[in-house]
Amino acid sequence: MMRRSFRERFSTNRGALAGLIILAIVVLAAIAAPLLFPGDPLDIVGRPLTEPFEDWRFPLGTDRLGRDMLAGLVHGARASLFVGLVAAIGAILLGILIGAVAGYFGGWTDESLMRLTETFQTVPGFILALALIAVMGPGVVSVAIAIALVSWTGPARITRAEFLSLRQREFVAASRILGQGHAHIIFREILPNALAPIIVLGSVIVAAAILIESALSYLGLSDPNRATWGQMIASGRAVFRSAWYVSAIPGFAILLTVLAVSLVGEGLTDAANPRTGRR
Amino acid sequence: MSASPDRRRGAAGLFAGRAFVLARRRLAQALPVILLVLVGNFLLLKLAPGDAVDAYIAAIGGGDAGLVAKLRADYGLDQPAIVQLGLYLWKILRLDLGQSLSLGQPVLTLILERLPNTLLLMASSISLAFGLGIALGVAAARRAGRPEDTAIITLGLIVYATPGFWLGLMLIVIFAVKLAWLPVSGIETIASTLTGFERILDIARHLVLPTVSLALVYVAIYMRLMRAGMLEVYGLDFVRTAKAKGLTDDRIAYRHVLPNAILPMVTMLGLQFGTLLGGSVVIESVFSIPGIGRLAYESVIGRDLNLLLGIVFISALLVITVNLIVDLLYARLDPRIESA
Numbered sequence: 001m002m003r004r005s006f007r008e009r010f011s012t013n014r015g016a017l018a019g020l021i022i023l024a025i026v027v028l029a030a031i032a033a034p035l036l037f038p039g040d041p042l043d044i045v046g047r048p049l050t051e052p053f054e055d056w057r058f059p060l061g062t063d064r065l066g067r068d069m070l071a072g073l074v075h076g077a078r079a080s081l082f083v084g085l086v087a088a089i090g091a092i093l094l095g096i097l098i099g100a101v102a103g104y105f106g107g108w109t110d111e112s113l114m115r116l117t118e119t120f121q122t123v124p125g126f127i128l129a130l131a132l133i134a135v136m137g138p139g140v141v142s143v144a145i146a147i148a149l150v151s152w153t154g155p156a157r158i159t160r161a162e163f164l165s166l167r168q169r170e171f172v173a174a175s176r177i178l179g180q181g182h183a184h185i186i187f188r189e190i191l192p193n194a195l196a197p198i199i200v201l202g203s204v205i206v207a208a209a210i211l212i213e214s215a216l217s218y219l220g221l222s223d224p225n226r227a228t229w230g231q232m233i234a235s236g237r238a239v240f241r242s243a244w245y246v247s248a249i250p251g252f253a254i255l256l257t258v259l260a261v262s263l264v265g266e267g268l269t270d271a272a273n274p275r276t277g278r279r
Numbered sequence: 280m281s282a283s284p285d286r287r288r289g290a291a292g293l294f295a296g297r298a299f300v301l302a303r304r305r306l307a308q309a310l311p312v313i314l315l316v317l318v319g320n321f322l323l324l325k326l327a328p329g330d331a332v333d334a335y336i337a338a339i340g341g342g343d344a345g346l347v348a349k350l351r352a353d354y355g356l357d358q359p360a361i362v363q364l365g366l367y368l369w370k371i372l373r374l375d376l377g378q379s380l381s382l383g384q385p386v387l388t389l390i391l392e393r394l395p396n397t398l399l400l401m402a403s404s405i406s407l408a409f410g411l412g413i414a415l416g417v418a419a420a421r422r423a424g425r426p427e428d429t430a431i432i433t434l435g436l437i438v439y440a441t442p443g444f445w446l447g448l449m450l451i452v453i454f455a456v457k458l459a460w461l462p463v464s465g466i467e468t469i470a471s472t473l474t475g476f477e478r479i480l481d482i483a484r485h486l487v488l489p490t491v492s493l494a495l496v497y498v499a500i501y502m503r504l505m506r507a508g509m510l511e512v513y514g515l516d517f518v519r520t521a522k523a524k525g526l527t528d529d530r531i532a533y534r535h536v537l538p539n540a541i542l543p544m545v546t547m548l549g550l551q552f553g554t555l556l557g558g559s560v561v562i563e564s565v566f567s568i569p570g571i572g573r574l575a576y577e578s579v580i581g582r583d584l585n586l587l588l589g590i591v592f593i594s595a596l597l598v599i600t601v602n603l604i605v606d607l608l609y610a611r612l613d614p615r616i617e618s619a
Contacts, residue, residue, distance in 0.1 A: 119315040123595045126557030127575050131587050134579045135327045214442050215561045233445055244452045251445035258440035
């Protein structure tokens with residue numbers, strides 16, 4: 001009953017549905033990239049700066065080196081989505097772990113973990129990400145790790161708050177009396193009950209991770225041998241007086257993807273809290 | 280329940296009484312955070328491939344083993360890690376952030392030189408985000424559920440999804456290249472002889488596009504928060520009383536609801552400052568503004584970890600300072616907040 005009405009509430013939300021459709025297209029394009037555009041998207045395949053719709057072989061035109069924009073866009077979806085998702089999942093898992101331990105044990109454990117959380121919130125995330133990449137060296141993996149390490153504080157705070165309110169409940173006391181270990185109580189008893197708000201926050205984290213990834217790869221700190229949306233925007237900078245579409249198109253791709261993630265997140269939030277819904 | 284006396288003493292009251300207690304408490308809380316930032320910096324220095332001496336030897340083009348060993352001993356790099364940490368903290372305590380290898384100047388000098396440009400960009404962006412965000416939020420809340428409200432919300436979602444650096448590039452294409460209304464980059468006209476008011480105007484013109492690019496995401500955030508806050512206050516009993524008294528809609532919105540909804544926004548201002556400062560890295564790079572954001576980017580490219588960690592430390596101090604100011608402001612605006 002509850003499950004059905006949740007799905008109903010989500011599917012009557014036009015924005016959420018639109019987001020879901022856009023997201024499905026992007027994900028499919030990312031998965032099918034090697035089939036749709038076999039070969040390296042960084043290969044030169046045509047006359048440089050062919051404008052969009054000018055040549056049917058390159059529907060979105062070519063960049064200043066003659067690389068197919070559409071192929072770059074589709075392959076870029078792989079990198080951007082992959083890094084965004086991996087970083088977001090890493091951040092959420094790390095946040096859950098730290099927040100759960102802090103909220104469950106309380107006392108000085110909580111105190112010191114919260115000081116750590118505050119520290120990560122005090123240092124501007126993007127600057128810390130730069131420092132982490134400087135230490136690890138540029139690349140896709142460092143970018144994903146750096147984003148995860150600057151994004152876990154939100155999930156940690158929410159998880160801690162949930163654990164603080166749940167740990168006094170009777171079902172927790174019951175399993176303690178049954179002699180269950182701390183790990184069992186944290187992950188099997190409390191966590192499932194604390195998960196809803198964390199998942200809702202998840203869409204915000206994914207959206208932010210995709211945006212940070214695009215900025216980092218725009219600055220050239222990701223893998224230079226891989227097509228990413230940020231790197232495509234950067235490569236358009238050199239010609240944007242004459243051919244602004246080279247930077248414009250991948251930017252639209254980022255915008256649409258992040259918008260889709262946000263819309264789906266909104267839909268989840270509204271469906272989960274029918275009363276506060278559209279406020 | 281009466282307003283505390285130091286509220287009436289004007290600006291001097293800010294540093295007296297409970298505000299002073301609050302400031303002291305906040306500073307005491309900030310100390311462990313500052314210490315942790317420094318320990319983190321030290322860890323990153325240790326984790327980086329090669330130490331400061333390696334980097335220095337590479338920068339001067341090589342040196343023999345004797346020189347390397349002497350330098351290591353001089354900097355205490357032959358000591359155990361915990362002693363090195365102590366030396367590092369002692370150095371920072373004397374405000375010695377070391378030298379920048381790529382730019383050949385003291386790190387602190389470089390940062391202080393670039394800081395005003397960044398602070399200028401921060402101040403203009405926060406003003407725009409706060410002002411426009413609140414105006415749009417109030418407008419949306421007063422028309423909740425109507426098409427105008429939906430339009431503002433949708434616009435907010437689109438703006439929130441727009442990468443700031445890309446928006447900056449597109450704004451440059453439209454307003455600087457095609458229309459030629461505003462300058463393409465920089466903080467002021469290079470080698471100009473402008474002085475006084477004309478120079479201020481010149482800098483302001485240079486700041487328009489970077490400010491919009493940096494602030495627009497926060498306009499969307501503040502708009503949403505303000506709208507939600509207004510709707511929450513609209514549901515409270517005293518608003519119903521005001522309506523029952525026969526007050527006009529405008530008066531209820533601006534005199535009764537707005538002042539109550541605006542307070543939590545002040546706290547958000549402090550919380551968002553760090554992200555805003557991080558965002559300045561890429562915006563300053565797009566617009567070639569010589570601030571600490573672009574300095575951070577240049578230090579990554581120049582493999583200048585010491586400079587980068589100096590920026591990490593100073594930006595953390597900035598965030599703490601801004602949050603302290605916001606807390607004091609909040610305590611002043613809302614007499615219900617005690618120092619507890």
